[in-house]
Amino acid sequence: MSIALKEEKKPRLYRVKKRGFKRTPGDIVFNILNYTFFISFTLICIFPFYYLFINTISDNELVRTGQINFIPRGIHFNNYLMLSNVNDLGTSALVSVARTVIGTAFMVFASAFVGYLVTKKEMWGRKFVYRFMIVTMYFNAGLIPWYLNMSMLGLTNTFWAYVIPGIVAPFNIILVKTYIESIPAELEESAFIDGAGHFTIFRKIIWPLSKPILATIAVFGAVGHWNNFVDSMILMSNKPQLYTLQYRLYIYLQTSNNLAELMRGGKISEAALNAALNARTVKLTVAMITILPIILVYPFMSRYFEKGIMIGAIKG
Amino acid sequence: MILLRAAVVILIILMAVPQVNPARMSELINKNSALLTTALSRTSLLGDFSRPLKRGWVAGGTLDLLYIAALLTALSIAATGAGWCMSLGEKRLKKLGAKIVTIASASGILALLLMIPVYISFISSGYVNRLDPMFPPGFFVFIGAFLICFVLGLINYIKLPRPAENEGYEMKPKYKLFLMILPFVILCFAFAYLPLWGWRYALFDYKPGRELTWDRFVGLKWFTFLFQNPATRADIARVLRNTLVMSGLGLAFSWLPMAFAIFLAEIRSSKVSRVVQTCTTIPNFISWVLVYSFAFALFSTEGFVNSLLINMGIIKEGVNYLMSGEHIWLKMWAWGTWKGLGWSAIIYIAGISGIDIQLYEAATIDGAGRFKRMWYITVPGLLPTFFVLLLLSVAGILSNGMEQYFVFKNSANKQTIEVLDLYVYILGLGSGGSGNIPLATAVGMMKSLISITLLFAANWASKLIRGESIV
Numbered sequence: 074m075s076i077a078l079k080e081e082k083k084p085r086l087y088r089v090k091k092r093g094f095k096r097t098p099g100d101i102v103f104n105i106l107n108y109t110f111f112i113s114f115t116l117i118c119i120f121p122f123y124y125l126f127i128n129t130i131s132d133n134e135l136v137r138t139g140q141i142n143f144i145p146r147g148i149h150f151n152n153y154l155m156l157s158n159v160n161d162l163g164t165s166a167l168v169s170v171a172r173t174v175i176g177t178a179f180m181v182f183a184s185a186f187v188g189y190l191v192t193k194k195e196m197w198g199r200k201f202v203y204r205f206m207i208v209t210m211y212f213n214a215g216l217i218p219w220y221l222n223m224s225m226l227g228l229t230n231t232f233w234a235y236v237i238p239g240i241v242a243p244f245n246i247i248l249v250k251t252y253i254e255s256i257p258a259e260l261e262e263s264a265f266i267d268g269a270g271h272f273t274i275f276r277k278i279i280w281p282l283s284k285p286i287l288a289t290i291a292v293f294g295a296v297g298h299w300n301n302f303v304d305s306m307i308l309m310s311n312k313p314q315l316y317t318l319q320y321r322l323y324i325y326l327q328t329s330n331n332l333a334e335l336m337r338g339g340k341i342s343e344a345a346l347n348a349a350l351n352a353r354t355v356k357l358t359v360a361m362i363t364i365l366p367i368i369l370v371y372p373f374m375s376r377y378f379e380k381g382i383m384i385g386a387i388k389g
Numbered sequence: 390m391i392l393l394r395a396a397v398v399i400l401i402i403l404m405a406v407p408q409v410n411p412a413r414m415s416e417l418i419n420k421n422s423a424l425l426t427t428a429l430s431r432t433s434l435l436g437d438f439s440r441p442l443k444r445g446w447v448a449g450g451t452l453d454l455l456y457i458a459a460l461l462t463a464l465s466i467a468a469t470g471a472g473w474c475m476s477l478g479e480k481r482l483k484k485l486g487a488k489i490v491t492i493a494s495a496s497g498i499l500a501l502l503l504m505i506p507v508y509i510s511f512i513s514s515g516y517v518n519r520l521d522p523m524f525p526p527g528f529f530v531f532i533g534a535f536l537i538c539f540v541l542g543l544i545n546y547i548k549l550p551r552p553a554e555n556e557g558y559e560m561k562p563k564y565k566l567f568l569m570i571l572p573f574v575i576l577c578f579a580f581a582y583l584p585l586w587g588w589r590y591a592l593f594d595y596k597p598g599r600e601l602t603w604d605r606f607v608g609l610k611w612f613t614f615l616f617q618n619p620a621t622r623a624d625i626a627r628v629l630r631n632t633l634v635m636s637g638l639g640l641a642f643s644w645l646p647m648a649f650a651i652f653l654a655e656i657r658s659s660k661v662s663r664v665v666q667t668c669t670t671i672p673n674f675i676s677w678v679l680v681y682s683f684a685f686a687l688f689s690t691e692g693f694v695n696s697l698l699i700n701m702g703i704i705k706e707g708v709n710y711l712m713s714g715e716h717i718w719l720k721m722w723a724w725g726t727w728k729g730l731g732w733s734a735i736i737y738i739a740g741i742s743g744i745d746i747q748l749y750e751a752a753t754i755d756g757a758g759r760f761k762r763m764w765y766i767t768v769p770g771l772l773p774t775f776f777v778l779l780l781l782s783v784a785g786i787l788s789n790g791m792e793q794y795f796v797f798k799n800s801a802n803k804q805t806i807e808v809l810d811l812y813v814y815i816l817g818l819g820s821g822g823s824g825n826i827p828l829a830t831a832v833g834m835m836k837s838l839i840s841i842t843l844l845f846a847a848n849w850a851s852k853l854i855r856g857e858s859i860v
Binding site: 100103104107108110111112114115117118119121122124125128137138139140142183186187190191193195196197198199202205206209211212213214215216217218219220221222225226227231237238240241243271296299300301302303307319320322323326353356357360363364367368371375 | 405407422423425426429564565566567569570574576577578579581582584585586587588652653655661664665667669670671672674676683686687693695697699700727730759791792795796810813814817826829833837844
C-alpha cells in the first residue's frame, strides 16, 4: 500500500465558468436539481440529530402523544437532570471517558514512538519488525479466538482490556512513519551530533514536529474508543460496572420500560414525577448525552477528520 | 550465550502457558489461568477460595503466601528477561546480564519453594477433599527451567572475560533500538498473532470452563459436522445468502460516493458545498448503537414517521417498522449509505481537486458541456481510486462486521439480518455461555482463510490490470 502525503490545501474544486458565460436553461434546471438533492440529503443526515434533541427538551406529555415533530414546545431540561438518578449511567460515562482518554493517549504515544523507531535504518531486524507489525492489518483470527485469547491473558472483566489491545495500531504506525520520513533528516543528525540520544531526539524533535499527524490519529482513535461497544459486551460479561456508555445505551434501548420505573424509584419529588417521564424520552435522553461529545468536538475536529482520509488515501 | 538466551525466552513463554502454572496447588484454582495471570491479579488466583476462607478450611495467610510466591516467581522471570536484554550489550553489560540471569533464576527457585508449605498446609488441613489439593506438574517444569537458566548463566558469567576497568556499560545502537521496539512487538504478538493459536479449539470437543486435553481431540469433526448436519447446513446457507446479498448491494452501489463527489463539485457556492460536506460526514462518526437509537426515535411505534402519518390522518394505528422483517436487506443498505456516503465521498473530492484544471478549460474551449466534462475528464481521473476501493470491498465481501446487524436484530427480522460475522458471535458467545465455541471457531476460521485468499486474489487482479499492488 502506498500512502501519499498531500501538502495541506483545501479541496479546490474546479470552476470553469467565469463571469461572462451565459447560463443555458439546461444549466438552471441542472442546478436546481443538484441543489435540491444535496440540500435534502444534508437535511436527512442532520434531521435525526435535531429530532432527538427536540424530543428530549420538549414537554414529555406532548412528546408521548407525538406532537413534537419539527418544533420544540414546552421546553424544559428535567430529563437531563433526572438522569442523575440512574446510578449505572454515571459509572458508564466515567468508564467511557477513561477508556477514550487513556486508550487514545497510549495509542498515540506508541504510534509515534514505533513510527519513529522504524525509520531508524540501523535497527537490528528493522525490516522484519516493521513487516511483523504491518501484516497484522490484513488478517485476523476471528471473534471467538480473539475472545479466548483475551480471557487466556486474564484481560476479561478488567478495565485494561479496553486499552492494551489497541496500543499497537499498524495503520497509524504507517501514517506516522510516512510523516516522520518527510521531516528533514538534517534536524535529527545535528541533534545526534550534539549528543542527543534517541529518547531526546524523539521528545524534542520528532514529537513536536509530527503533531499534525498525531492530532489526526488521536481524533480517529478517540472516536473509535468512544463508539466501541462490542468489546464491552463480550469481555465484561461479569463486570457491569465496566460497561461503556454505548453498551449501556444499547441495553436501555432493548429493555422496554423498566428504566422509567428505575427513575421513579429514585428520590424524585411528586411534581417531577408528574412531569410524566416515559421510557421513550429516557432512552432518547441517554442517546443524546452519548452523541453529545461527538457533536461538541466535531466542529473543531473536522479538519483533522478530512486530513486523516486525505493522508490515508490509497493512491491509485 | 545463545543457549542462555533461548532458555530465558522459553522460561518467559512458559509463564503464559496455563497448563504449567506452578501456583495451581488446588483444583479450586482456575485451570485456564497461567502464572502470568495469577501473578498479575490476585482474584484470578484465589477467586474460588471465598467459601473455604469463610468456612475456615484454610487460613488467609496461607493463600497470601501462595500469591506472594507466585508474584515473586513472576518477578524473578521478569528479572531474567532484563538480564536477557542486557546480554545484547557489549562486554561489561553482557557480563552483568549473565549475572542477573543467574541471580534471578536462583531467586525464582526460592520463590517456587515457598509454594511447598502452602501445599503441605492444604494436605494437612483436615479438609483435604474440600480443598482438592494437587501438586502441579508445572512446578517441576519451572524448577527445571530455572535450574537450566541458573547453570547456563553461571557458565556464561565465569566464561566471559573480565572487562577492562575503564569500560562503561555499552550497547550497540542497533540492539538498543531493537530493545526499544521490543515491548511493542510483544504487544503486537499477543493481540494479533496469539489469537491464531486459538484456532486449535476448532479441533477439540471444547466446552467453556473445561480443559483442552488430547482425549477430546476430534480432528476435523466440526468442519464436517457443519456440512453434514442439516440444521447447521441450512443456517450456513441462509447466513451466506444474507452476507452476499448485503455485500452485493454495497458493491452494486459502490459508485454512489464517486457520483456524490462529482455532483458536489458542480455546486458553485463553496459555502453550500462546505456545509453539505460537513453535515453529511457527521453520521460516520457515531456508533451503530446511536444509529439504532435514531432508528428507534424515527421508526418505532411512537416515532416520528408514525406520529406524522397519524397526525395527517393517513393511518390510525402506529406500526413499529423496526419489528418488521420486510425489506431488511434494503433497509440495512440504506442505513449504511446514510452513515457512510458523505464520508466515502471525501476521498473522491480530494481526487477531483487533484485533477488538472487545464483539462477542463481545454475541454470547455473545445465545446464540451458539463456532462461531457464529467464523463470524459472527472470519471477517468477517479477510476483508479474507484477500482482500488472496489477490489478491496470484493476482498471483504464476507466481512460486513457485526455491529450494524447486531443492533438492528430482533425476533422478527432474525432470518434475513444474520450475516456471517453475527452468526459466528451468536453461535459461540451469544447464548449466555452455552454456545458452541469449537463450531463457531471453525466457521470463523474458514471465513478468515477465504477472506485472506480473496485479498490475495484482489491484489493479483490489481497487479494484472493496473500493474500496481494494493496491499
